[in-house]
Amino acid sequence: NAGVMQNPRHLVRRRGQEARLRCSPMKGHSHVYWYRQLPEEGLKFMVYLQKENIIDESGMPKERFSAEFPKEGPSILRIQQVVRGDSAAYFCASSRVVSFFGQGTRLTVV
Amino acid sequence: AQTVTQSQPEMSVQEAETVTLSCTYDTSESDYYLFWYKQPPSRQMILVIRQEAYKQQNATENRFSVNFQKAAKSFSLKISDSQLGDAAMYFCAYRSIGKGGSEKLVFGKGTKLTVNP
Numbered sequence: 001n002a003g004v005m006q007n008p009r010h011l012v013r014r015r016g017q018e019a020r021l022r023c024s025p026m027k028g029h030s031h032v033y034w035y036r037q038l039p040e041e042g043l044k045f046m047v048y049l050q051k052e053n054i055i056d057e058s059g060m061p062k063e064r065f066s067a068e069f070p071k072e073g074p075s076i077l078r079i080q081q082v083v084r085g086d087s088a089a090y091f092c093a094s095s096r097v098v099s100f101f102g103q104g105t106r107l108t109v110v
Numbered sequence: 111a112q113t114v115t116q117s118q119p120e121m122s123v124q125e126a127e128t129v130t131l132s133c134t135y136d137t138s139e140s141d142y143y144l145f146w147y148k149q150p151p152s153r154q155m156i157l158v159i160r161q162e163a164y165k166q167q168n169a170t171e172n173r174f175s176v177n178f179q180k181a182a183k184s185f186s187l188k189i190s191d192s193q194l195g196d197a198a199m200y201f202c203a204y205r206s207i208g209k210g211g212s213e214k215l216v217f218g219k220g221t222k223l224t225v226n227p
Contacts (some may be wrong), residue, residue, distance in 0.1 A: 018150035042114075042201050042217030043155070045126060048208070089153060093211045097143070099205075101155035 003027060005074075006092050006102035013082050013109050021077040021105045025060040031055075032075045033099065034067060038066030049075055084108045112137045112206050116218035123192045125225050130177075131187045131221045143205040144178065144185045146217070150198040152212030158200070161185065189223075197225045 003026035004081055011102045013019050031050045033043045037045040048056040049069040060067070064082075069075040093099040113136045123129035135144070146158040161169045161178050168176050173193075177186045189196055202218040 033212075035215075040219075042203075042219045043215070044217070045214040047209070048212040048214060056208045056212040056214065058208065059214075091155065093155075093215075097213070098145075098157055098160060099213065099215055100157075104153050104155075106153070 004092055004094055004102035005099050006090075006099075006105050008105060009103060011105055011107050013107065015083060015109055016081050019079040019082050019086070019109075021090050021092075021101060021107070022074040023077070024074045025092070025094035026100055029094035029096070031094060032069060033076075033093045033095060035091045035093065037091060037104070039088070039093050043091060046077075062104055079107075082107075084109050112139075112204050112216045113178050114202050114218040116202055116221050118221045118227075119219070120222045122223070123189070125183055125192055125194060127191045127192055128188060128225065129192055131189075131200050131202075131223070133185045133218060134189070135185065135202070135204050135216075136184050137183070137204065137206075139206075142207075145177075145203040145205065146174070146185075146187045147178070147203060147217075148196075148198045149167040149187065149201060151221070151224045152198050178208060192225050194225050194227060200222075 005024045019033045034046040037043045045059040047060045047067045064080045066078045090105045093101045113164045121171045148156045159171045173190045199220045201220045203215040
């Protein structure tokens with residue numbers, strides 16, 4: 001759904017660098033969900049945030065990954081010291097009964 | 111924890127024919143939602159159809175319909191009069207209510223649908 005905006009669409013990082021992925025939810029929504037899609041897999045939930053609060057991070061790896069949704073601006077998913085296994089498509093969604101997804105960011109770690 | 115299983119990694123159908131994609135799930139909850147999403151090569155996740163568990167009537171959206179069997183925990187998608195534009199990955203998803211009212215989705219691994227002209 002064009003209402004959920006993600007950028008960049010493609011991101012290439014060298015091993016050890018940081019990756020920052022951005023998401024703005026649909027107009028009127030104040031929450032976002034982040035999902036990760038590994039090659040040949042379905043999407044897996046990572047984290048659910050409302051403005052200035054992390055509500056559910058049960059799917060987030062314990063190290064190197066963090067997420068925030070500040071009062072102003074987009075939600076940011078940050079991956080520190082990226083490794084090849086972080087290469088995936090990362091999707092953001094906002095939901096009111098039905099989840100609407102952004103177009104995703106494809107992260108490639110070289 | 112809820113799980114979703116799609117047992118058909120790939121399916122193919124002739125244009126104008128009908129195809130059914132399978133999905134089973136496991137849950138101890140009595141009230142939930144089920145969804146089918148389509149992911150074309152553009153990677154965009156597109157909602158195809160949704161079903162509320164408390165509704166006995168199967169959902170229908172134009173050429174798309176579901177066969178929801180709650181006792182069997184089965185949720186198959188039927189595509190009638192298949193079109194070339196239906197070719198995509200199809201994901202079955204379960205909506206779990208998590209911490210703090212989180213409406214997170216649990217996805218299956220997907221079925222790749224090919225439509226042959």
